Amino acid sequence: MIEVIKSGLYSTIQDLGRFGFENYGVPISGSMDQFSSIISNKLLGNKDQDAVMEITMTGPVLKFLEKTKISITGADISPSINNNPVKLNVVHDINKGDLLSFGKLKYGIRSYLSVSGGFSTKEVMGSKSMYPNITKSFRIANGDFLKIKALNKINIDPEITKIDYLEHFKTNKIKVFKGPEFDELSGIQKHNIFKKNFTISNNNNRMAFQLNEPFVNQLNPIITSLVMQGTVQLTPSGKLIILMRDNQTCGGYPRVLQLNESAINKLSQKYMNNEIKFELIEN
Amino acid sequence: MKSYDLKYKKFGENSILVEWPSIICESILKNILLFKSEIVKAHLDINTYVKTSYNSLLVTYSKKSVDSIKVTELKNIYKSIRSIKKQVFNKWVIPVCYDISFGKDLVFLEKSLSIKKEEIISLHSSKEYRVYNIGFLPGFLYLGGMDTKIHHPRKEKPSLNIEKGAIGIGGSQTGIYPNKSPGGWNIIGRTPVNLFDIENASPCLINSGDIVKFISISLEQYQLISIEVESNIYELNKTLTDD
Numbered sequence: 350m351i352e353v354i355k356s357g358l359y360s361t362i363q364d365l366g367r368f369g370f371e372n373y374g375v376p377i378s379g380s381m382d383q384f385s386s387i388i389s390n391k392l393l394g395n396k397d398q399d400a401v402m403e404i405t406m407t408g409p410v411l412k413f414l415e416k417t418k419i420s421i422t423g424a425d426i427s428p429s430i431n432n433n434p435v436k437l438n439v440v441h442d443i444n445k446g447d448l449l450s451f452g453k454l455k456y457g458i459r460s461y462l463s464v465s466g467g468f469s470t471k472e473v474m475g476s477k478s479m480y481p482n483i484t485k486s487f488r489i490a491n492g493d494f495l496k497i498k499a500l501n502k503i504n505i506d507p508e509i510t511k512i513d514y515l516e517h518f519k520t521n522k523i524k525v526f527k528g529p530e531f532d533e534l535s536g537i538q539k540h541n542i543f544k545k546n547f548t549i550s551n552n553n554n555r556m557a558f559q560l561n562e563p564f565v566n567q568l569n570p571i572i573t574s575l576v577m578q579g580t581v582q583l584t585p586s587g588k589l590i591i592l593m594r595d596n597q598t599c600g601g602y603p604r605v606l607q608l609n610e611s612a613i614n615k616l617s618q619k620y621m622n623n624e625i626k627f628e629l630i631e632n
Numbered sequence: 633m634k635s636y637d638l639k640y641k642k643f644g645e646n647s648i649l650v651e652w653p654s655i656i657c658e659s660i661l662k663n664i665l666l667f668k669s670e671i672v673k674a675h676l677d678i679n680t681y682v683k684t685s686y687n688s689l690l691v692t693y694s695k696k697s698v699d700s701i702k703v704t705e706l707k708n709i710y711k712s713i714r715s716i717k718k719q720v721f722n723k724w725v726i727p728v729c730y731d732i733s734f735g736k737d738l739v740f741l742e743k744s745l746s747i748k749k750e751e752i753i754s755l756h757s758s759k760e761y762r763v764y765n766i767g768f769l770p771g772f773l774y775l776g777g778m779d780t781k782i783h784h785p786r787k788e789k790p791s792l793n794i795e796k797g798a799i800g801i802g803g804s805q806t807g808i809y810p811n812k813s814p815g816g817w818n819i820i821g822r823t824p825v826n827l828f829d830i831e832n833a834s835p836c837l838i839n840s841g842d843i844v845k846f847i848s849i850s851l852e853q854y855q856l857i858s859i860e861v862e863s864n865i866y867e868l869n870k871t872l873t874d875d
Contacts, residue, residue, distance in 0.1 A: 372683045373828070373836040374767040473830050482770055482811045483830055529641050529649055572654055573765060573774075575683055575690040577644055599685050599767040607644040610696070 350414040351464075353493040357409035357451070360489040361555075362468050365398040367476035367483070371598045377578060378478035381555060381594050381617035382459050383610070384517055385423035389463035392420040392440055394503040399467030400477040402489070404460040406620070408451020409489065411462075413443045417500050418465040422514070424457025424618060438514050440503065456518050457618040466498025480595060517615060521546075522628045524612045528581060530603035533568050542605065543627055547589065551621045555595040558616065560625075563587045568603040576600045579608030581627075591616065636663060638710065640703045647692040648702055656686050656776065658762055662719055664689050665841045670709050684840055685765050718874045723843040725869035726808075726823050728757065728799050729854035734822035736791075741784060741801070741818055755779040756799075756820060757846045761806060763838055771810035771828030771836045775844055778806050790816040797823045799846070810836075821846075824858040825868060843873055 363386065366379030380386035380403055387397045402409075408426045420440050421428050428435050428451050435441055443449075451460070470477050473484050481487040489495070534542070545562065552559040566587045576582065580592045582602035591608065592600075593616075606627060608616065619625065639651040650667070652660045668682045668689055679694030691706065730753040732738050738749045745752070761775035768774075778801070786802045791814065794800070798809040800817025807817055810828035823846075828836050838844065849857070860866035 368679075369681060370770075370835065371681065372766060372840065373770060373834075374772055375770045375835070474835060482828075526642075526644055529643060529651075572656060572686045573767075574651075574685050574688045575649065577647060577690070577692070579644065597768055598683065599765060609645050 351495045351497060352412040352414055353489055353491060353495065354410040354412055354448075356489045356491050356493070357404055358407035359405040360409050361403050361479040361487070362400050362470050362489070362495070363403045363478045364400045364467075364476055366594070367474055367478055367480070370474055374598055375474065375483060376480065376595050376598060378476065378480050378555075379594050380461065382423055382457075382461070382614045384614040385459070385618075386461040386463075388438070388509065388512065388514070389420045389422040389461040390467070391506055391509045392422070392438065393418055393463050393465050394501060394505060395463060395465070395467050399463070400470060402462040402468065402495075404451070404462060406454055406458050408460065409449075410451075411449045413447045413449070414445060414494075415497070416445055417443045417497060418503065419443055419449070420463050422461045422463075424460040425455035426460050427452035427455060428460075440505075456515075458620045459617055464497045465501045465503070469496045469498050518618055520615060521619075521623070521625050523616055523625045524609050524630050525581065525606040525627050526609065526630050528604035528606045529574075530568060530571065530583075531605050533603065534605060535567065538565070543629055546624045546626050549619055549621055549623050549625065553621065555593055557593055557596060558591045558619075560589040560591070561622075562589075564589050566603075570601055571603055573599050573601045574604075576604060577607070579610070579613045580604050581606035581608065593617070634659060634663065635710075636660070640706065642698060642703075643690065645696050646694070646698055647690055648698055648706060650689045650691070650706065652687045654687055656764065658776075660687060661762065661764055661841060666713060666719055667710055670713055671706065674705075674709050685767070719841070720872055720874050721841045721843060722838070723760070723845065723871045723873040723875075724838055725845050725847055726825060726827075727849045727853065727857055728821040728823050728846045729849050729851060730757075730821040731851050731854075733851075734795070734798070734854075735820040737787075737800075737818040738820050741782075741820065745782060745784060747781060752782055752820065753848060755782050756801075756806065757848045759845075761844045761846075763840050763842045763844060764805075766836060766838075766840060769810060769813055773808045773810075773827070773838060773844070775806045775808075776804070778804060780804075784818055786816040787818065788816075790814050791819075794819060795822060797825065797827075799823060822854070824854050824861055825866065826861055837868065843875065 363380040366377040547560040550559045641649045643649040765774040794815045799821045802817040
Protein backbone atom coordinates (compact mmCIF):
# COMPACT_ATOMS: atom_id res chain seq x y z
CA MET A 350 0.00 0.00 0.00
CA ILE A 351 1.13 3.55 -0.76
CA GLU A 352 -0.22 6.57 1.08
CA VAL A 353 -0.54 9.73 -1.02
CA ILE A 354 0.69 12.57 1.22
CA LYS A 355 0.55 15.08 -1.64
CA SER A 356 -0.88 14.29 -5.05
CA GLY A 357 1.32 16.58 -7.16
CA LEU A 358 -0.03 18.60 -10.07
CA TYR A 359 -1.69 15.82 -12.03
CA SER A 360 -0.90 12.23 -11.14
CA THR A 361 -2.88 9.28 -12.48
CA ILE A 362 -2.68 5.51 -12.66
CA GLN A 363 -2.24 4.29 -16.23
CA ASP A 364 -1.61 1.03 -18.05
CA LEU A 365 -1.47 0.60 -21.82
CA GLY A 366 -5.14 1.35 -22.27
CA ARG A 367 -8.76 0.21 -22.31
CA PHE A 368 -9.52 -1.57 -25.57
CA GLY A 369 -12.77 -2.59 -27.20
CA PHE A 370 -15.10 0.13 -25.88
CA GLU A 371 -14.38 2.97 -28.30
CA ASN A 372 -17.66 2.32 -30.08
CA TYR A 373 -19.40 3.36 -26.85
CA GLY A 374 -17.40 6.59 -26.79
CA VAL A 375 -14.87 5.32 -24.24
CA PRO A 376 -11.33 6.48 -25.08
CA ILE A 377 -8.42 4.05 -24.96
CA SER A 378 -6.39 6.21 -22.51
CA GLY A 379 -3.15 4.68 -21.14
CA SER A 380 0.27 6.18 -20.40
CA MET A 381 0.96 9.23 -22.52
CA ASP A 382 4.61 8.24 -23.07
CA GLN A 383 4.45 4.46 -23.41
CA PHE A 384 8.12 4.20 -24.32
CA SER A 385 8.99 5.40 -20.80
CA SER A 386 6.22 3.56 -18.93
CA ILE A 387 7.17 0.25 -20.58
CA ILE A 388 10.84 0.73 -19.63
CA SER A 389 9.92 1.44 -16.01
CA ASN A 390 8.01 -1.85 -15.94
CA LYS A 391 10.74 -3.79 -17.73
CA LEU A 392 13.35 -2.59 -15.23
CA LEU A 393 11.37 -4.34 -12.50
CA GLY A 394 10.62 -7.44 -14.54
CA ASN A 395 6.94 -6.45 -14.70
CA LYS A 396 4.71 -6.97 -17.72
CA ASP A 397 4.64 -4.02 -20.15
CA GLN A 398 0.97 -3.43 -19.46
CA ASP A 399 1.22 -3.39 -15.66
CA ALA A 400 -0.24 -0.24 -14.14
CA VAL A 401 2.16 2.62 -13.35
CA MET A 402 1.78 6.12 -11.93
CA GLU A 403 1.99 8.92 -14.46
CA ILE A 404 3.37 12.05 -12.82
CA THR A 405 3.06 15.41 -14.54
CA MET A 406 5.47 18.34 -14.02
CA THR A 407 5.18 18.59 -10.22
CA GLY A 408 5.61 15.29 -8.44
CA PRO A 409 3.66 13.82 -5.53
CA VAL A 410 4.87 12.92 -2.05
CA LEU A 411 4.28 9.22 -1.45
CA LYS A 412 4.74 7.13 1.68
CA PHE A 413 5.34 3.41 1.18
CA LEU A 414 3.57 1.30 3.79
CA GLU A 415 5.31 -1.89 2.69
CA LYS A 416 8.62 -3.15 1.34
CA THR A 417 8.94 -3.09 -2.47
CA LYS A 418 11.17 -2.12 -5.38
CA ILE A 419 10.53 0.85 -7.64
CA SER A 420 11.84 2.47 -10.80
CA ILE A 421 11.25 5.95 -12.16
CA THR A 422 11.58 6.75 -15.87
CA GLY A 423 10.57 9.47 -18.32
CA ALA A 424 10.89 13.13 -17.30
CA ASP A 425 13.46 14.05 -14.68
CA ILE A 426 11.55 15.69 -11.83
CA SER A 427 14.46 15.26 -9.39
CA PRO A 428 13.14 12.32 -7.36
CA SER A 429 14.41 11.65 -3.82
CA ILE A 430 13.88 8.83 -1.37
CA ASN A 431 13.87 10.09 2.23
CA ASN A 432 15.28 13.37 0.89
CA ASN A 433 18.26 11.70 -0.77
CA PRO A 434 18.31 12.34 -4.53
CA VAL A 435 18.01 9.13 -6.56
CA LYS A 436 18.70 8.20 -10.18
CA LEU A 437 16.20 7.62 -12.94
CA ASN A 438 16.07 4.42 -14.99
CA VAL A 439 17.38 2.11 -12.27
CA VAL A 440 15.81 -0.05 -9.56
CA HIS A 441 15.56 1.26 -5.99
CA ASP A 442 14.85 -0.78 -2.87
CA ILE A 443 12.06 0.64 -0.74
CA ASN A 444 11.52 -0.13 2.91
CA LYS A 445 8.35 0.26 4.91
CA GLY A 446 7.92 3.93 5.82
CA ASP A 447 10.14 5.32 3.02
CA LEU A 448 9.09 8.64 1.54
CA LEU A 449 9.34 9.36 -2.20
CA SER A 450 9.24 13.01 -3.22
CA PHE A 451 10.12 15.09 -6.25
CA GLY A 452 11.75 18.44 -6.90
CA LYS A 453 12.72 20.59 -9.83
CA LEU A 454 11.72 19.64 -13.36
CA LYS A 455 14.92 19.13 -15.38
CA TYR A 456 13.72 17.68 -18.70
CA GLY A 457 10.54 16.21 -20.15
CA ILE A 458 7.19 16.71 -18.40
CA ARG A 459 5.83 13.22 -17.56
CA SER A 460 7.54 10.80 -15.23
CA TYR A 461 6.58 7.15 -14.67
CA LEU A 462 6.73 5.36 -11.34
CA SER A 463 6.59 1.57 -11.40
CA VAL A 464 6.41 -0.70 -8.39
CA SER A 465 7.33 -4.36 -8.31
CA GLY A 466 4.37 -6.31 -9.77
CA GLY A 467 2.50 -3.10 -10.64
CA PHE A 468 -0.21 -1.01 -8.97
CA SER A 469 -3.27 -3.10 -8.22
CA THR A 470 -5.90 -0.38 -8.16
CA LYS A 471 -9.38 -1.28 -9.43
CA GLU A 472 -9.71 -2.46 -13.00
CA VAL A 473 -12.71 -1.16 -14.95
CA MET A 474 -13.57 -2.62 -18.36
CA GLY A 475 -10.22 -4.35 -18.66
CA SER A 476 -7.97 -1.45 -17.65
CA LYS A 477 -6.77 0.45 -14.61
CA SER A 478 -6.25 3.69 -16.58
CA MET A 479 -8.05 6.54 -14.86
CA TYR A 480 -10.70 8.42 -16.83
CA PRO A 481 -13.71 10.54 -15.75
CA ASN A 482 -16.97 8.57 -15.31
CA ILE A 483 -15.15 5.30 -16.00
CA THR A 484 -12.92 4.93 -12.95
CA LYS A 485 -14.13 6.18 -9.57
CA SER A 486 -11.69 9.07 -9.62
CA PHE A 487 -9.85 10.44 -12.62
CA ARG A 488 -6.71 11.49 -10.77
CA ILE A 489 -4.88 10.72 -7.57
CA ALA A 490 -5.84 12.87 -4.59
CA ASN A 491 -4.23 13.72 -1.25
CA GLY A 492 -4.95 11.03 1.31
CA ASP A 493 -5.55 8.23 -1.21
CA PHE A 494 -4.25 4.76 -0.39
CA LEU A 495 -3.04 2.90 -3.47
CA LYS A 496 -2.75 -0.88 -3.48
CA ILE A 497 0.36 -2.47 -4.94
CA LYS A 498 1.26 -6.09 -5.70
CA ALA A 499 3.51 -8.08 -3.38
CA LEU A 500 7.25 -7.81 -4.07
CA ASN A 501 8.35 -9.86 -7.09
CA LYS A 502 11.61 -11.56 -7.81
CA ILE A 503 13.27 -9.41 -10.47
CA ASN A 504 14.59 -10.74 -13.77
CA ILE A 505 15.88 -7.81 -15.78
CA ASP A 506 16.23 -8.11 -19.52
CA PRO A 507 19.90 -7.08 -20.08
CA GLU A 508 18.89 -5.23 -23.27
CA ILE A 509 17.10 -2.65 -21.15
CA THR A 510 20.34 -1.20 -19.80
CA LYS A 511 21.57 -0.47 -23.35
CA ILE A 512 18.79 2.01 -24.17
CA ASP A 513 19.78 5.66 -24.68
CA TYR A 514 17.04 7.22 -22.55
CA LEU A 515 17.93 10.81 -23.37
CA GLU A 516 17.61 10.39 -27.14
CA HIS A 517 13.85 10.19 -26.60
CA PHE A 518 13.78 13.75 -25.26
CA LYS A 519 16.25 15.46 -27.61
CA THR A 520 14.43 15.42 -30.91
CA ASN A 521 11.78 17.91 -32.00
CA LYS A 522 10.90 15.77 -35.06
CA ILE A 523 7.39 14.37 -34.95
CA LYS A 524 6.93 11.56 -37.47
CA VAL A 525 3.61 11.47 -39.25
CA PHE A 526 1.66 9.71 -41.98
CA LYS A 527 -0.72 11.58 -44.26
CA GLY A 528 -4.19 11.72 -42.72
CA PRO A 529 -7.40 10.82 -44.61
CA GLU A 530 -8.01 14.46 -45.66
CA PHE A 531 -4.34 15.39 -46.31
CA ASP A 532 -4.78 15.36 -50.07
CA GLU A 533 -7.44 18.09 -49.83
CA LEU A 534 -4.86 20.60 -48.58
CA SER A 535 -3.54 23.06 -51.18
CA GLY A 536 -0.06 22.57 -52.63
CA ILE A 537 1.38 25.37 -50.53
CA GLN A 538 -0.27 24.01 -47.36
CA LYS A 539 1.15 20.53 -48.01
CA HIS A 540 4.55 22.18 -48.30
CA ASN A 541 4.17 24.45 -45.26
CA ILE A 542 2.99 21.80 -42.86
CA PHE A 543 6.39 20.08 -43.16
CA LYS A 544 8.52 23.21 -43.55
CA LYS A 545 7.24 25.30 -40.64
CA ASN A 546 8.09 24.90 -37.01
CA PHE A 547 5.08 24.72 -34.73
CA THR A 548 4.90 25.39 -31.00
CA ILE A 549 2.68 23.79 -28.39
CA SER A 550 0.03 26.08 -26.91
CA ASN A 551 -0.96 26.27 -23.25
CA ASN A 552 -3.96 24.20 -24.29
CA ASN A 553 -2.30 20.82 -23.87
CA ASN A 554 -3.41 17.88 -21.76
CA ARG A 555 -4.02 14.14 -21.89
CA MET A 556 -6.84 14.68 -24.37
CA ALA A 557 -5.14 16.87 -26.97
CA PHE A 558 -2.32 19.31 -27.74
CA GLN A 559 -3.28 22.46 -29.63
CA LEU A 560 -0.56 24.23 -31.62
CA ASN A 561 -0.08 28.01 -31.53
CA GLU A 562 0.57 28.85 -35.17
CA PRO A 563 -2.48 29.56 -37.33
CA PHE A 564 -2.81 27.29 -40.37
CA VAL A 565 -5.33 28.53 -42.93
CA ASN A 566 -8.25 26.16 -43.29
CA GLN A 567 -10.11 26.11 -46.59
CA LEU A 568 -11.29 22.54 -46.24
CA ASN A 569 -14.92 21.56 -46.02
CA PRO A 570 -15.97 20.10 -42.69
CA ILE A 571 -16.47 16.34 -42.79
CA ILE A 572 -19.38 14.31 -41.47
CA THR A 573 -18.39 13.18 -37.95
CA SER A 574 -15.89 10.44 -38.55
CA LEU A 575 -13.36 8.31 -36.72
CA VAL A 576 -10.16 9.54 -35.13
CA MET A 577 -7.35 7.87 -33.22
CA GLN A 578 -4.63 8.69 -30.72
CA GLY A 579 -2.20 10.87 -32.68
CA THR A 580 -4.67 12.19 -35.27
CA VAL A 581 -3.93 15.81 -36.25
CA GLN A 582 -7.14 17.74 -36.89
CA LEU A 583 -7.49 21.14 -38.56
CA THR A 584 -10.23 23.23 -36.94
CA PRO A 585 -12.49 25.72 -38.79
CA SER A 586 -10.64 28.59 -37.06
CA GLY A 587 -7.33 27.34 -38.51
CA LYS A 588 -5.74 25.63 -35.54
CA LEU A 589 -3.97 22.30 -35.58
CA ILE A 590 -4.97 19.94 -32.77
CA ILE A 591 -3.10 16.71 -32.05
CA LEU A 592 -5.26 14.13 -30.29
CA MET A 593 -3.53 12.36 -27.41
CA ARG A 594 -4.31 9.30 -25.26
CA ASP A 595 -7.66 10.44 -23.75
CA ASN A 596 -8.97 11.53 -27.14
CA GLN A 597 -12.62 11.51 -28.07
CA THR A 598 -13.40 8.64 -30.38
CA CYS A 599 -14.90 10.63 -33.24
CA GLY A 600 -14.74 14.14 -34.65
CA GLY A 601 -15.89 16.34 -37.50
CA TYR A 602 -12.68 18.21 -38.33
CA PRO A 603 -10.53 17.26 -41.31
CA ARG A 604 -7.77 14.82 -40.31
CA VAL A 605 -4.66 16.06 -42.04
CA LEU A 606 -1.90 14.01 -40.37
CA GLN A 607 -1.47 10.94 -38.21
CA LEU A 608 1.40 10.54 -35.73
CA ASN A 609 3.05 7.18 -35.35
CA GLU A 610 3.20 5.56 -31.93
CA SER A 611 6.75 6.70 -31.23
CA ALA A 612 5.86 10.31 -32.11
CA ILE A 613 2.95 10.28 -29.63
CA ASN A 614 5.38 9.12 -26.94
CA LYS A 615 7.90 11.84 -27.78
CA LEU A 616 5.26 14.57 -27.98
CA SER A 617 3.99 13.51 -24.55
CA GLN A 618 7.26 14.78 -23.07
CA LYS A 619 6.86 18.25 -24.63
CA TYR A 620 5.02 21.20 -23.12
CA MET A 621 3.98 24.81 -23.66
CA ASN A 622 6.10 26.71 -26.20
CA ASN A 623 8.23 23.69 -27.08
CA GLU A 624 8.94 23.60 -30.80
CA ILE A 625 8.07 20.65 -33.01
CA LYS A 626 8.44 19.86 -36.69
CA PHE A 627 6.37 17.32 -38.60
CA GLU A 628 8.33 14.82 -40.67
CA LEU A 629 6.53 12.70 -43.25
CA ILE A 630 6.85 8.92 -43.23
CA GLU A 631 6.49 7.79 -46.85
CA ASN A 632 4.42 4.70 -47.38
CA MET B 633 -28.29 -5.68 -50.25
CA LYS B 634 -27.27 -2.45 -51.88
CA SER B 635 -23.54 -2.45 -52.50
CA TYR B 636 -21.71 0.87 -52.19
CA ASP B 637 -18.58 2.12 -53.84
CA LEU B 638 -16.26 2.17 -50.83
CA LYS B 639 -12.95 3.93 -50.38
CA TYR B 640 -10.20 2.17 -48.43
CA LYS B 641 -7.47 4.31 -46.88
CA LYS B 642 -4.51 3.23 -44.80
CA PHE B 643 -4.71 5.30 -41.58
CA GLY B 644 -1.60 5.45 -39.38
CA GLU B 645 0.54 2.42 -38.62
CA ASN B 646 -2.05 -0.26 -38.11
CA SER B 647 -5.50 0.87 -39.20
CA ILE B 648 -7.61 0.92 -42.34
CA LEU B 649 -10.38 3.48 -42.81
CA VAL B 650 -13.32 2.51 -45.00
CA GLU B 651 -15.47 5.35 -46.31
CA TRP B 652 -19.02 5.36 -47.69
CA PRO B 653 -20.52 8.25 -49.71
CA SER B 654 -20.89 11.47 -47.67
CA ILE B 655 -24.62 11.23 -47.04
CA ILE B 656 -26.28 10.59 -43.69
CA CYS B 657 -28.94 7.93 -44.20
CA GLU B 658 -30.23 4.72 -42.64
CA SER B 659 -29.28 2.45 -45.53
CA ILE B 660 -25.62 3.52 -45.32
CA LEU B 661 -25.61 3.16 -41.53
CA LYS B 662 -27.09 -0.36 -41.76
CA ASN B 663 -24.59 -1.26 -44.47
CA ILE B 664 -21.71 -0.11 -42.26
CA LEU B 665 -23.01 -2.11 -39.29
CA LEU B 666 -23.49 -5.22 -41.43
CA PHE B 667 -19.93 -4.93 -42.75
CA LYS B 668 -18.69 -4.44 -39.20
CA SER B 669 -20.37 -7.62 -37.95
CA GLU B 670 -18.93 -9.61 -40.88
CA ILE B 671 -15.41 -8.31 -40.16
CA VAL B 672 -15.74 -9.18 -36.49
CA LYS B 673 -16.89 -12.69 -37.47
CA ALA B 674 -14.02 -13.14 -39.91
CA HIS B 675 -11.31 -11.97 -37.50
CA LEU B 676 -10.82 -14.40 -34.68
CA ASP B 677 -7.94 -12.25 -33.41
CA ILE B 678 -9.43 -10.52 -30.40
CA ASN B 679 -6.93 -7.71 -30.83
CA THR B 680 -8.57 -6.50 -34.03
CA TYR B 681 -11.00 -3.69 -33.26
CA VAL B 682 -13.69 -2.22 -35.49
CA LYS B 683 -15.39 1.09 -34.81
CA THR B 684 -18.02 2.88 -36.84
CA SER B 685 -19.49 6.33 -37.40
CA TYR B 686 -22.01 7.90 -39.84
CA ASN B 687 -20.12 7.18 -43.07
CA SER B 688 -17.09 5.24 -42.06
CA LEU B 689 -15.61 2.25 -40.38
CA LEU B 690 -12.13 1.86 -38.92
CA VAL B 691 -10.36 -1.47 -38.50
CA THR B 692 -7.38 -1.40 -36.14
CA TYR B 693 -5.07 -4.41 -36.19
CA SER B 694 -2.75 -5.50 -33.40
CA LYS B 695 0.22 -5.71 -35.75
CA LYS B 696 2.11 -2.46 -36.03
CA SER B 697 1.90 -2.44 -39.80
CA VAL B 698 -0.83 -3.08 -42.31
CA ASP B 699 -0.30 -3.99 -45.92
CA SER B 700 -2.37 -4.12 -49.09
CA ILE B 701 -3.29 -7.75 -48.30
CA LYS B 702 -5.45 -6.48 -45.43
CA VAL B 703 -7.32 -4.18 -47.82
CA THR B 704 -7.91 -7.05 -50.25
CA GLU B 705 -9.10 -9.16 -47.33
CA LEU B 706 -11.63 -6.48 -46.32
CA LYS B 707 -12.81 -6.02 -49.92
CA ASN B 708 -13.42 -9.77 -50.16
CA ILE B 709 -15.43 -9.77 -46.93
CA TYR B 710 -17.55 -6.89 -48.27
CA LYS B 711 -18.11 -8.66 -51.60
CA SER B 712 -19.21 -11.86 -49.92
CA ILE B 713 -21.97 -10.24 -47.84
CA ARG B 714 -25.29 -11.73 -48.83
CA SER B 715 -28.60 -9.99 -48.37
CA ILE B 716 -30.44 -13.12 -47.24
CA LYS B 717 -30.11 -12.31 -43.58
CA LYS B 718 -32.25 -9.57 -42.07
CA GLN B 719 -30.53 -7.15 -39.72
CA VAL B 720 -32.15 -7.01 -36.31
CA PHE B 721 -31.92 -4.09 -33.92
CA ASN B 722 -33.34 -3.31 -30.50
CA LYS B 723 -36.08 -0.75 -30.13
CA TRP B 724 -35.99 1.08 -26.79
CA VAL B 725 -38.68 3.15 -25.12
CA ILE B 726 -37.09 5.81 -22.94
CA PRO B 727 -39.15 7.84 -20.45
CA VAL B 728 -38.46 11.58 -20.53
CA CYS B 729 -39.77 14.31 -18.29
CA TYR B 730 -40.09 17.50 -20.33
CA ASP B 731 -40.89 19.68 -17.28
CA ILE B 732 -39.23 23.09 -17.62
CA SER B 733 -37.26 22.44 -14.43
CA PHE B 734 -35.36 19.87 -16.54
CA GLY B 735 -35.92 21.33 -20.01
CA LYS B 736 -33.85 24.41 -19.27
CA ASP B 737 -33.82 25.61 -22.89
CA LEU B 738 -37.49 24.93 -23.72
CA VAL B 739 -38.52 28.55 -23.18
CA PHE B 740 -35.65 29.77 -25.37
CA LEU B 741 -36.53 27.26 -28.12
CA GLU B 742 -40.20 28.27 -27.95
CA LYS B 743 -39.16 31.80 -28.93
CA SER B 744 -36.37 30.90 -31.30
CA LEU B 745 -38.45 28.37 -33.25
CA SER B 746 -41.79 30.19 -32.79
CA ILE B 747 -43.36 26.91 -31.74
CA LYS B 748 -45.21 26.40 -28.45
CA LYS B 749 -43.33 24.16 -26.03
CA GLU B 750 -46.20 21.65 -25.89
CA GLU B 751 -45.82 21.30 -29.65
CA ILE B 752 -42.01 20.89 -29.37
CA ILE B 753 -42.54 18.14 -26.79
CA SER B 754 -45.17 16.40 -28.87
CA LEU B 755 -43.01 16.56 -32.02
CA HIS B 756 -39.97 15.29 -30.11
CA SER B 757 -41.79 12.40 -28.45
CA SER B 758 -43.74 11.26 -31.51
CA LYS B 759 -40.82 10.17 -33.71
CA GLU B 760 -38.69 7.05 -33.67
CA TYR B 761 -34.99 7.82 -33.77
CA ARG B 762 -32.07 5.84 -35.11
CA VAL B 763 -28.78 5.68 -33.15
CA TYR B 764 -26.22 6.83 -35.72
CA ASN B 765 -23.24 7.21 -33.48
CA ILE B 766 -22.03 6.92 -29.89
CA GLY B 767 -19.21 9.20 -28.85
CA PHE B 768 -18.12 12.61 -27.58
CA LEU B 769 -18.65 11.26 -24.06
CA PRO B 770 -18.80 7.61 -23.01
CA GLY B 771 -22.33 6.55 -23.93
CA PHE B 772 -23.48 9.80 -25.60
CA LEU B 773 -26.10 8.81 -28.20
CA TYR B 774 -26.45 10.73 -31.47
CA LEU B 775 -30.02 10.18 -32.67
CA GLY B 776 -31.16 10.95 -36.21
CA GLY B 777 -34.65 11.35 -37.60
CA MET B 778 -35.90 14.42 -35.73
CA ASP B 779 -38.82 16.45 -37.14
CA THR B 780 -37.36 19.30 -39.22
CA LYS B 781 -39.65 21.79 -37.40
CA ILE B 782 -37.55 21.44 -34.26
CA HIS B 783 -34.07 21.44 -35.80
CA HIS B 784 -32.02 24.09 -34.00
CA PRO B 785 -28.30 24.94 -34.00
CA ARG B 786 -26.21 24.18 -30.93
CA LYS B 787 -25.54 26.98 -28.49
CA GLU B 788 -22.66 29.27 -29.32
CA LYS B 789 -21.49 29.10 -25.73
CA PRO B 790 -21.67 25.62 -24.24
CA SER B 791 -23.30 25.20 -20.82
CA LEU B 792 -20.81 24.12 -18.19
CA ASN B 793 -23.10 21.83 -16.24
CA ILE B 794 -25.53 19.67 -18.12
CA GLU B 795 -27.22 17.10 -15.89
CA LYS B 796 -26.89 13.35 -16.30
CA GLY B 797 -29.80 12.08 -18.42
CA ALA B 798 -30.43 15.45 -20.09
CA ILE B 799 -32.06 15.26 -23.54
CA GLY B 800 -30.82 17.85 -26.03
CA ILE B 801 -31.32 19.16 -29.54
CA GLY B 802 -28.18 19.83 -31.59
CA GLY B 803 -28.81 20.78 -35.23
CA SER B 804 -30.82 18.02 -36.90
CA GLN B 805 -30.08 15.50 -34.17
CA THR B 806 -31.25 14.81 -30.66
CA GLY B 807 -29.03 13.27 -28.01
CA ILE B 808 -28.81 12.02 -24.44
CA TYR B 809 -26.10 13.08 -21.97
CA PRO B 810 -25.13 9.87 -20.11
CA ASN B 811 -23.35 11.78 -17.37
CA LYS B 812 -22.96 15.29 -16.02
CA SER B 813 -20.86 17.25 -18.49
CA PRO B 814 -20.35 20.56 -20.26
CA GLY B 815 -22.14 20.67 -23.60
CA GLY B 816 -23.67 22.82 -26.32
CA TRP B 817 -26.99 21.13 -27.04
CA ASN B 818 -30.33 22.78 -26.21
CA ILE B 819 -31.78 20.89 -23.26
CA ILE B 820 -35.49 20.02 -23.42
CA GLY B 821 -35.92 17.29 -20.80
CA ARG B 822 -34.36 14.58 -18.71
CA THR B 823 -34.57 10.81 -18.41
CA PRO B 824 -34.26 9.14 -14.99
CA VAL B 825 -32.81 6.00 -16.63
CA ASN B 826 -29.12 5.04 -16.53
CA LEU B 827 -27.97 4.52 -20.08
CA PHE B 828 -24.31 4.00 -19.32
CA ASP B 829 -23.21 1.76 -16.49
CA ILE B 830 -19.63 0.58 -16.06
CA GLU B 831 -20.85 -2.32 -13.90
CA ASN B 832 -22.50 -3.99 -16.92
CA ALA B 833 -20.50 -6.34 -19.14
CA SER B 834 -21.53 -4.09 -21.98
CA PRO B 835 -21.52 -0.63 -20.37
CA CYS B 836 -23.84 0.92 -22.92
CA LEU B 837 -27.21 -0.83 -23.27
CA ILE B 838 -27.95 0.81 -26.58
CA ASN B 839 -25.93 0.21 -29.75
CA SER B 840 -25.47 1.99 -33.05
CA GLY B 841 -28.35 1.09 -35.35
CA ASP B 842 -30.88 0.68 -32.52
CA ILE B 843 -34.18 2.60 -32.48
CA VAL B 844 -35.08 4.97 -29.64
CA LYS B 845 -38.57 6.26 -28.87
CA PHE B 846 -39.21 8.80 -26.10
CA ILE B 847 -42.34 8.83 -24.00
CA SER B 848 -43.33 11.90 -22.06
CA ILE B 849 -43.67 11.38 -18.29
CA SER B 850 -44.77 13.66 -15.46
CA LEU B 851 -42.55 14.92 -12.64
CA GLU B 852 -44.21 12.39 -10.29
CA GLN B 853 -43.48 9.52 -12.67
CA TYR B 854 -39.92 10.80 -13.03
CA GLN B 855 -39.43 10.58 -9.28
CA LEU B 856 -41.00 7.14 -9.09
CA ILE B 857 -38.80 5.76 -11.87
CA SER B 858 -35.72 7.37 -10.24
CA ILE B 859 -36.40 5.34 -7.10
CA GLU B 860 -36.83 2.15 -9.14
CA VAL B 861 -33.58 2.87 -10.99
CA GLU B 862 -31.74 3.42 -7.73
CA SER B 863 -33.08 0.18 -6.31
CA ASN B 864 -32.03 -1.64 -9.49
CA ILE B 865 -35.54 -2.84 -10.25
CA TYR B 866 -36.30 -0.63 -13.24
CA GLU B 867 -36.20 -2.32 -16.63
CA LEU B 868 -36.24 -0.44 -19.90
CA ASN B 869 -38.86 -1.46 -22.43
CA LYS B 870 -37.09 -3.20 -25.30
CA THR B 871 -38.40 -5.03 -28.38
CA LEU B 872 -36.72 -6.42 -31.47
CA THR B 873 -37.19 -4.76 -34.83
CA ASP B 874 -35.90 -5.50 -38.31
CA ASP B 875 -36.68 -2.00 -39.53
